[in-house]
Amino acid sequence: MFNPFSFRFEKVSTKKVSEFIREQLEEAIILKELMSEEQLPSERDLAEMFDVSRITVREALSALEDKGLIEKRVGAKGGSFVLPLTANSHKRTREEIKRDWAHMLKVFEYRTIIEPEAAFLAAERITAGELELLYDYMKQSIEPDCTREWFRALDVKFHLTIAKASGNPYCERAVRQIRTKINPALDLMPYNEQIRSVNYEVHMEILEALKSRDSMNSRETMKRHIEFSADAIYARLVSESEEKERNEV
Incomplete structure (x- = not known):
């Protein structure tokens, strides 16, 4: 019944x-x-x-x-x-990130499902115009006068463009939702030449896989990139905070 x-x-x-x-x-x-x-x-x-x-x-x-x-x-x-988000990132403190870390882990877990699959589809469906956009974002990201705020913007544009290139509007919307959740944490990350170099290398690896229409490599490279990003955020914003608390006891 x-x-x-x-x-x-x-x-x-x-x-x-x-x-x-x-x-x-x-x-x-x-x-x-x-x-x-x-x-x-x-x-x-x-x-x-x-x-x-x-x-x-x-x-x-x-x-x-x-x-x-x-x-x-x-x-x-x-x-x-x-207002510039990165300049005002102090308003989103480490304590807030740490307090919400269990929720953030769920977001990253969701991200490891969605974005690699979006990259897999994008490798099959990406257009010449979208590839050109991605290369342009990469070029701008290593310009000497690229500000912290614009660097963060280019990173978002890179990932959203790949999501759009998947040709699946549900994937695109999911990535937008994910980025809305994780960007406040990413905006708290440091900005220097090493960060720019690492970001450029991994994004270029993803881009070359997309250009080669290599769906499997696009998926795996995106997955590694996302896992590295989650670990970097934890190390910078959660682990360091816990270590500081232990030292103050």
Whole structure:
């Protein structure tokens, strides 16, 4: 006999419209689709874009300002401007990362499933234009004047482009969600020539596998890259914090 209560329903969300708007803008900022010092559309324009009232937009912008993602400026050239995430990374402390590490591990576990498979598909389906984009991102990443913020943006663009090249919109959306979760931790990582060199080498390895249409190598190289990234974050933000606590006891 069918039991209507043998499965769990998802509870009804009471999320306000302003929170939906805030989430979309926050994702664009975290994924660096809206860059540092870029001015957001006016409240009136955003209200038209989202088909909501200006009061609702104002609530969303205030929430973003409270999180240190944007800054409201007054004057003739005033408005809401995106703040540099890497420069404000101190607001996302190591203690927060450590506290949420169990959840972060689940995200990385999910990532090791999704991104390697997206790379596998991309090796079969990537276009010449997408390959050209990836090579351009790599070239920019090793330019002497590449800032920390732009370096992080290029890293995101590299991974999102591969996800899009998979030709599967579900893979693409999953990678966007994953990057939204892990980017705050990645933004806390150091930035120097060694980091740039290691990043360039592994990304080029992935890129060459994609160019060769080598699906298996694309998958395996992406998987190693993701596992290394998770270990690096743990070593930098969690393990060091635990070691410091032991030394202070």
